[in-house]
Amino acid sequence: MVALSDEAALDEDVVAEQHRVDTITSEPSDQYRLVVAKISKSYDGRALAVRNVSFAVKSGECFGLLGVNGAGKTTMFRMLTGQVQIGAGDALINEKSMRNNSYSSMSSSGYCPQFDALSPNLTAREHLRYYSLLRGVPKESVDTVVNWALNELQLNAYADEICSSYSGGNKRKLSVAIALVADPPLLLLDEPSAGMDPSTQRFMWNVLLQLRKSKRAIVITSHSMEECEVLCSRIAIMSRGQLRCIGPIQHLKHRFGEGYTLTIRLCKAENISKVQKYMAELVPAAQLEAVHCLTMFYQIPNASCTIASVYDAICKMQQLVEIDDYSLSQTTLDDMFVSFVRLTSSDEADEDSRS
Numbered sequence: 001m002v003a004l005s006d007e008a009a010l011d012e013d014v015v016a017e018q019h020r021v022d023t024i025t026s027e028p029s030d031q032y033r034l035v036v037a038k039i040s041k042s043y044d045g046r047a048l049a050v051r052n053v054s055f056a057v058k059s060g061e062c063f064g065l066l067g068v069n070g071a072g073k074t075t076m077f078r079m080l081t082g083q084v085q086i087g088a089g090d091a092l093i094n095e096k097s098m099r100n101n102s103y104s105s106m107s108s109s110g111y112c113p114q115f116d117a118l119s120p121n122l123t124a125r126e127h128l129r130y131y132s133l134l135r136g137v138p139k140e141s142v143d144t145v146v147n148w149a150l151n152e153l154q155l156n157a158y159a160d161e162i163c164s165s166y167s168g169g170n171k172r173k174l175s176v177a178i179a180l181v182a183d184p185p186l187l188l189l190d191e192p193s194a195g196m197d198p199s200t201q202r203f204m205w206n207v208l209l210q211l212r213k214s215k216r217a218i219v220i221t222s223h224s225m226e227e228c229e230v231l232c233s234r235i236a237i238m239s240r241g242q243l244r245c246i247g248p249i250q251h252l253k254h255r256f257g258e259g260y261t262l263t264i265r266l267c268k269a270e271n272i273s274k275v276q277k278y279m280a281e282l283v284p285a286a287q288l289e290a291v292h293c294l295t296m297f298y299q300i301p302n303a304s305c306t307i308a309s310v311y312d313a314i315c316k317m318q319q320l321v322e323i324d325d326y327s328l329s330q331t332t333l334d335d336m337f338v339s340f341v342r343l344t345s346s347d348e349a350d351e352d353s354r355s
Contacts (some may be wrong), residue, residue: 010237013251014243021054029096032056033186033217034063036079038089041075049075051091051241059185062208062218064228066337067238073221074114076238077190080219081111089201094185107135110179114190114221116171120164124155124174127163128181129199135182149177152207169200176204180211187211189220193227205230227336235290237337249333259332262286262298265325269294274321282313294324 010018016037025037034057041050046322050072057063078084080091080100091098094108118127128146137145148154153173158166163174176192192208194200208231214219222228228235229249236246245252264275275296279286285305286298300310307328314326 013247018054022267035092041087057217059215062231064232064235070243071238088114104220109186110184112175112179112189116175152178168195187218257336260300263327264296266294267324278317
């Protein structure tokens with residue numbers, strides 16, 4: 001992998017996305033709901049919080065923007081929602097420039113903030129009526145829009161209760177419902193299912209998947225890798241204000257994941273050394289990560305062997321040593337993210353030590 005600290009040596013997928021955005025901005029296409037073109041932002045002349053970021057999101061696509069705290073995600077969202085001015089570059093929302101026509105461009109997007117911006121003494125119905133009128137929904141259509149949003153997010157039972165009485169999950173539902181009024185082609189959702197119980201979270205994911213099918217473009221930030229696996233067609237990971245990787249999840253797992261995790265459960269402690277010996281012979285690339293009680297955890301790099309060859313090796317080993325059970329699983333997005341952040345942090349520490 002290229003040195004992540006070197007701005008000139010960006011990842012090949014990030015460079016390809018920059019070239020794609022260059023083409024889109026020179027030859028506009030109505031299939032893109034959001035085009036971020038070489039955006040940068042600094043505060044008070046300090047280091048750049050966002051550095052020359054480019055990406056594009058099509059209709060019907062859910063794009064996940066990931067990164068540790070301080071990576072630049074929040075600043076990016078603040079620029080895309082007009083909370084702070086774009087420092088350099090531009091963003092096109094539904095083909096409208098935020099720099100040249102910010103009001104018109106932002107009218108084409110709906111926003112759900114990370115922290116619920118609700119008035120505690122208003123009901124869900126009152127919130128939705130207010131935001132419908134604010135977004136320009138014709139008066140004669142407001143009740144229809146409000147009832148649709150209440151039904152879509154299953155808030156009918158609480159529609160006329162003040163939202164200070166709502167659970168955290170229902171407050172998040174209302175925040176997403178507010179983002180949907182006026183039927184915007186682009187949704188910007190900052191941790192949309194944060195604080196929800198598992199059942200409500202699954203419901204929210206189903207709502208967002210249906211919105212994708214209706215050809216809306218969705219951009220989310222999330223700390224839930226499971227959420228990104230379920231919702232996102234592509235993700236990007238940010239660090240120090242830059243995109244470090246971008247692409248479909250399976251593609252990124254293949255490029256940056258650590259391969260496969262093999263878990264072997266044994267019946268007897270004396271078999272641990274035997275398994276180590278046979279694994280070294282049969283799957284030499286496998287690395288023993290940990291042994292806990294009678295369970296052994298191996299990491300197998302992607303390019304070292306095929307899944308079939310690992311299964312063959314385990315079958316041979318079962319004839320030589322007593323194995324209670326085993327499992328072989330691909331690296332999860334969570335594993336890949338932790339590995340990627342660790343590698344990025346290591347490169348950045350090297351950069352700091354040289355400066």
